[in-house]
Amino acid sequence: MSLLEMRGISKVFPGVRALDHVNLVVEAGEIHAICGENGAGKSTLMKVLSGVYPAGSYEGEIFYDGVLLENRSIRDSEGKGIIIIHQELALVPLLSIAENMFLGNEVARHGVISWPEAFRRTGELLAMVGLAEAPGTPVGKLGVGKQQLIEIAKALAKNVRLLILDEPTAALQENDSQKLLDLMLELKAQGVTQILISHKLNEIRRVADRVTVIRDGATVSTMDKAEITEDRIIREMVGRDMAHRYPDRISTPGDMLMEVRDWTVWHPEQAGRKVIRGAGFTVRRGEIVGIAGLMGSGRTELAMSLFGQSYGRDISGEVGIGGVPADLSTVTKAVAAGLAYVTEDRKALGLILEEPIVKNISLANLPGVSEHGVLDKRREAAVAEKYRKALAIRTPSVQQRVMNLSGGNQQKVVLSKWLFTDPQVLILDEPTRGIDVGAKYEIYTIMNDLAAQGRGVVMISSEMPELLGMCDRIYVMNEGRIVGELARAEASQERIMAMIIRDNDSKAGKGEAA
């Protein structure tokens, strides 16, 4: 018998039908993947299942263990062993692992917590997820990968039977992702049924037994492991054939556009710690240059320190743009010099979510829509409208608040903002993070257009296939240094990883501290 059966689930928000008769059957003991573009309704469906939307606020029936499930709250569903781990981790950074582990579920008698017991059980749970950390360690000191494992341990503490993971590897490095996937398989062996929401097709293929594809709030299909192919999943997700993951481009690199030499940056708080060590790279006109590297290798720090010294202290090095030395000491000067930087965290660093699209697009170039310091709102609206059309931002109006847009459309707003400053070089930091397949393709197309216009594009990404598919050249970063450079023809995932590993080995050989 199947563990979970959701029948004809419909959920209507004012003006939007988020779910339209969705059916989902999850067998006991399987890992069931759910795929779909952003906004397809995956999260809504999981919120219905986990009791965020209580029974009665949706149509349809949920059978769990053969019994009609009518959750009134998250607590209800957790009591039945249905536990969801959200994309944004719900841990308190200043509290210890043990404190987080039993938050809201404390090991207590008459309201008094038994710490020895809590620590002992935390130790057991950490062992189950293969994490060798002291239970007293503050969670904030751990990396995202380890925090993810703590979330899973937390679920185990609640006697989980159905574990829902919402894009668990979105923020993880390759090796952390692998560890997490291994753990999922191990939990499956112990009989924990799991639902995995993911955009990453390779990991779905690796762990999932079956896949259900959701599109526009409705179930498209459910397939068995044998039938799973990337092409098929993509086709059903976007509802059309996608011959290529990356748009074609004829690359014609031109003159030298930007040169960075001997760029060195010190950590803003920790004295004596170099974050970027003499890095250098070049970008030609019409070229897309990739920067590969593991998380913590200094890619974002390199970009942000270049962009108006927005990161780090005691920055030294030389930058030339268009053959002349560029002063990049403030963001304003960097923008004037022709540089633009699209951050990896568009919600926290790139957008003012409460403001409409039009105000976000003009933000970096307000003088461009004003006369003597007075805004010309007509011109501002026209500019926004121009970019809405050019980049196909899907919105009823440019007056729409940015918070109401999907990830892909938000990213297009950020790109519009920077295009309006007419940059020569754009540094794009994880430009497709958290964006669905269809929108990724559109972002890639925009990047190609930018290169075709003679601009230089620097692309930082954790997804190697994306770098390999898009870039003319790829620089490999490790520990704050550029450790290698690969032309498109010679680049491969193996060679990039090999450069990183060889670099780590050579340092270990010299006995240099990490």
Add this chain to the structure above:
Amino acid sequence: MAQTKGIGAHFGGHLRENGMLVALVAIVAFFTVLLQFQPQPVNFLQPLNITNIFLQNGHVIILALGMLLVIVSGHIDLSVGSVAAFTGACAAWMTVSLGLPFWLVIPLTLVVGGVIGAIQGYWVAYWRIPSFIVTLAGMMVFRGATMWMLGNQNIGPFPKGFQAMSNGFIPDLTGIGRPHGLTLILIAAAILLQVWLGLRARARDAEFGIEPEPMGVFAARTLIVAAATGFVGWQLASFRGLPNVLVVLVVLTVLYAFFTENTVTGRRIYALGGNEKAAKLSGINTDRLVFLCFVNMGVLAALAGMIVTARLNSATPKAGTGFELDAIASVFIGGASMTGGSGRIIGVVVGALIMGVMNMGMSMMGVGVDYQFMIKGLVLLIAVIFDVYNKSK
């Protein structure tokens, strides 16, 4: 479906401002009726009262204008009451002890306010000391400084020129006298201007693809505002004309409304409050803007200090006590967000007027100060609950 959407969009966009206006009208009507049915009926809307509303609350509106900018930028200024008292004392010292003329005292005092704002803003903007702490310290320091400066005595009285700042009325250049001709002309002009601006904004909304509010609502609001302006103007004209303070208030309100909504710097302050990091990474000098918001607040606090000092005709050590609370309450009643990034000048002015009308109405009804505080506190709470509730929907 279309019906829901129309009303929904309207609720999202204009509910707050229309709601505020309705609240103000309702409160005025409430007191008018209640005072009419007292054992000894009083006309709440008599010319003297209307004049006094502006004379007695001008300083709150002035402080609230500056406070809005500070709050929009994501900060708070608790020191404005003490700074107003201190600058008032400075003005008194310069006028009474040094015998300087008012045309020199006024700009000098504004500079003193600006310098005080700059000192506080410096710590907040460039040293990242929380504004709550810096201005709490300022609140104590400048209260003490006021006492020290005045030697715990009142300084006064002031020459006529200085007093005119808050007790004076504009001259009637038309020579009609009563009703005050120039007042009527200015009020008529203001009504026409307001209707024209409203229609223009509507046309622009349509052009920019902002869903316009239903015509009926727009017409009703314009009519109410025009009628209220006309009535207030007539009553003022039949008394002594426009008070100087009101002229200052209207000019400042228009100036600040324009600044916040139509200038690059104004827009950047909202961006900074909405998401400081994003603003910074968009090339906006956020530190300097925060600094300038505090300088501006200091200047306005000095203006408010002088107006209060002129009205009382003496600088007192206790002047300005609680001003910061009135100003902050006005800003939040006016719909500003506690986390910064939103809030409109017009809302703040209406918020301050609501507070002012309630003060006067309750005093005239003989409501004790104890109850007045409780009621004002609850009004503030309800206004903000209303905001939060609307946002969560």
